[in-house]
């Protein structure tokens with residue numbers, strides 16, 4: 001089981017291409033599924049102990065994985081049951097199903113177990129969980145010879161025949177009414193029913209609520225693979241076992257919050273991508289030849305809200321900048337902070353390695369003048385907050401003519417204002433914005449995405465939600481400016497700044513303020 005840091009992120013198409021390449025190199029879908037099943041079973045045995053297990057299987061290869069895992073765990077002596085949503089459709093899943101000697105319960109009738117394994121859908125999910133195709137509603141034994149007499153799959157139509165309101169959250173029956181016989185466990189009467197208006201996702205939530213440990217194979221069923229969307233009201237899992245590689249939805253919100261701890265399983269399908277999970281940076285400490293200018297000089301342009309620029313200054317110093325210059329009229333801040341009034345001469349100082357503008361800048365005429373002066377310099381730039389709003393239009397197009405690197409650090413609102421709102425995924429949007437502007441984009445949020453104009457992307461794993469407090473973005477901008485001033489390439493500088501910011505937040509615990517976060521950057525930097 002590999003952790004996520006530094007790993008490639010593959011889309012559904014990317015993982016299919018990787019699997020095709022493995023097949024071209026001699027594997028088969030069946031051999032890959034067999035390996036996946038072994039890796040999943042080994043992981044489940046470590047996680048589940050001796051507890052009884054329910055595996056819910058869908059019609060595709062995700063379900064196929066479930067059948068393989070069930071067989072291996074039962075061979076290992078564990079108490080395993082399977083509940084199927086539909087007959088296997090793929091050859092590999094059919095073969096895996098044929099290898100399972102035990103009974104198969106219809107999903108609708110599945111009774112909970114302490115361990116729930118979700119093998120309903122993975123990268124092949126194309127629509128919400130409750131949009132089950134009508135063909136699955138035909139559950140006659142002739143059409144589904146693998147099923148015991150009386151078996152049926154859950155469809156809205158089928159569920160409707162068994163109308164019963166009142167399925168509680170934990171799946172317990174709360175009313176009486178017509179109940180179809182259960183095919184499982186010797187044809188005993190089903191002791192619970194499902195409301196026609198509360199189909200698959202509700203059943204899945206009930207099974208998850210009743211379990212002590214929930215594990216999703218590859219992805220929680222009901223999330224998209226590529227863009228973090230959640231298509232149905234699904235449960236949140238404790239663990240998600242990603243096959244071959246992590247997928248964007250393991251990190252992008254809102255899907256990421258349903259994944260729990262994500263671990264990658266090596267199933268013999270090599271994966272590579274220019275889209276990767278943020279890695280812990282390598283930042284060597286200063287050497288014997290270091291001096292304040294060699295460590296990087298950051299100049300920060302102050303504006304109408306001086307606290308924000310001070311926070312950014314404090315962060316830049318504590319992230320490791322050798323010299324931080326605050327350009328404005330604010331005399332406050334740490335003693336180590338150098339103050340100068342703003343002027344076009346001061347901003348053009350040649351020893352400045354990176355200029356940060358935006359935190360607390362304001363949006364008035366004075367702010368516009370300061371931004372134009374900053375854009376007229378040849379310095380590498382970090383542009384945040386108010387400056388991003390002022391960039392709209394002609395200023396944005398002019399940026400393409402600058403040689404020095406530029407990093408934008410927009411939150412969602414600033415991103416929409418600059419590049420337009422869109423329903424597309426966050427990676428796609430960040431990449432398009434980087435290509436359009438020529439800048440490195442740090443698209444902030446609980447799922448921060450960093451994109452380069454050449455298409456390289458780093459996606460940060462979930463950071464502390466306690467970061468949702470005023471001024472933490474100013475701290476991030478300061479940290480990134482320090483990294484750029486130290487000479488890191490823009491993508492690496494942005495990635496290192498985001499990593500230090502997340503690590504500082506982790507060290508701060510709960511209910512911290514942005515001042516504490518800036519302070520904690522020293523310890524985060526020292527831990528590298």
Ligand SMILES: NC(=O)C1=CN([C@@H]2O[C@H](COP(=O)(O)OP(=O)(O)OC[C@H]3O[C@@H](n4cnc5c(N)ncnc54)[C@H](O)[C@@H]3O)[C@@H](O)[C@H]2O)[C@@H](O)CC1
Nearest residue numbers: 019033036060061062121122123124125126127128129218
């Ligand atoms: N790519 C790889 O390298 C490997 C993939 N494997 C597994 O294969 C999975 C992908 O398999 P598939 O491509 O068969 O896809 P899935 O198993 O995710 O499901 C595909 C099937 O479900 C149907 N379907 C999609 N959305 C539905 C919905 N909302 N309601 C009802 N039916 C729906 C599709 O029409 C199709 O029949 C992966 O997630 C993984 O678990 C493993 O077997 C091992 C190797």
Ligand SMILES: Nc1ncnc2c1ncn2[C@@H]1O[C@H](COP(=O)(O)OP(=O)(O)O)[C@@H](O)[C@H]1O
Nearest residue numbers: 411444445446464465467468470471472473474
């Ligand atoms: N719920 C959250 N989970 C994780 N990180 C968050 C969350 N909310 C905000 N952040 C992070 O906190 C920072 C907030 O930045 P920003 O919105 O610019 O705030 P401000 O302008 O007040 O400084 C960003 O780095 C963002 O990624």
Ligand SMILES: [K+]
Nearest residue numbers: 118121219221
């Ligand atoms: K799944």
